[in-house]
Amino acid sequence: MDALDVARWQFGVTTVYHFLFVPLTIGLSVLVAILQTLWHRTGNERYLKLTKFYGKLFLINFAMGVVTGIVQEFQFGMNWSDYSRFVGDIFGAPLAIEALVAFFLESTFIGLWIFGWDRLPKRLHLASIWAAAIGSNLSAYFILAANSFMQNPVGYRINPDTGRAELTDFVAVLTNKVALITFPHTLAGSFLVAGSLVVTVGLWHVMRNRGSTDTGAYRFATKFGSWVVLVSAALVAITGDIQGKIMTQVQPMKMAAAEGLYSTESPASFSVLTIGSLDGSRELFAIKIPYLLSYLGTGDPNGTVQGINDLQAQYASQYGAGSYTPIIPVTYWSFRFMIAFGMAAAAIALLVLWSQRKGRTPTNRWLLRAGLVMPVLPLLANSFGWIFTEMGRQPWIVYGEMLTRNGVSRSVSLAEVLTSFTAFTLIYATLAVIEFKLLVRYARAGVPDLTPAPEPDDTDDAERPLAFAY
Known part of the structure; x- marks a missing residue:
């Protein structure tokens, strides 16, 4: 084992872990925006309850995604400085736009959405969550455009004096045919994850809290999420077919x-x-x-x-x-696991819809158990998809231009990489436990009670403690 092996393991672990949050953030931002739009158009209180309920789960996941994403980018300078030096001129443009435009658009309007309830006009508040969702999706595109250069380098030249790749056509980088198909494929996979979470939480409340006044909201969420999963699964298959044809051409x-x-x-x-x-x-x-x-x-x-x-x-x-x-067993089986886990999620969604036909309430315990593991299935499909994408490109870090072994930092020792790898893994394990407990806690709490609080008694206002409420 040398520094290269550990650096690859570290980047693989941090990337896969970070991508557990990314698809849920991308997909759930749009689904929450759709739910709020339904409330805005109909005035039906159940849509408002679902908006606030799933919006809270979205915010928990978004915060975790930001933390893990920052750590991931630092590795380019720590463990892969030679790669960063070679490709920095290309990567700099899309990643800068992602940070300065897409991410700031997303984070700014998320802030307005969080604190704008009952303060902003309804239309402006609705526009805030849609702007945040658009920013989230734009962020994904610029990052995928950068990654697609590693799969299919375009719009560059190699400077013979410095040995670096230099950007010659930024439009070519953004319109790379690999990026153009990877983006919709990734979005479809993200909605598969988000829809699965919506189904799981809704199904749990439908089956465990029968007769509740909010049963109608949970039944709608379950059906809504199931249709999202089925449509997303079909789009994953269609875009995956196109992606396979492009992959055959370029890789x-x-x-x-x-x-x-x-x-x-x-x-x-x-x-x-x-x-x-x-x-x-x-x-x-x-x-x-x-x-x-x-x-x-x-x-x-x-x-x-x-x-x-x-x-x-x-x-x-x-x-x-x-x-x-590449390592053929890893490439071969990760491709099949990606397909199998995605199809399994779609099959469960179909069973959930069937169990609620003609207004029926599902009672099968095995269906509930399948529903509880449902969000894990598309997450595994996404993870194996990225493992296939990145491991199948080996031994290249930039296809046809730079080998992976030539991209690692030469000044970083094995001990240093092992130390950072161990530290990050322990931190990420801790964050995983926190994320899981927070999601479970607020998912089990159910939709919020929107009954207006009684008017305060001004006579004892001076003695009332200050409190913050979301």
């Missing part, structure tokens, strides 16, 4: 590793299960669906999909001796 090795495809095939079969040799050089056993991989990768059932061994020989000739193959 053929990633597609080959995702399918355990060792030799070039035309037509190529989709792998249901492939077992390869220990050295990762050949296929030993496989269950396949003919023609499907060709269609998924090229749009043509008879299309050609390049294999791992042929691509390895091509890259060794093009870039020099060395292995250009």
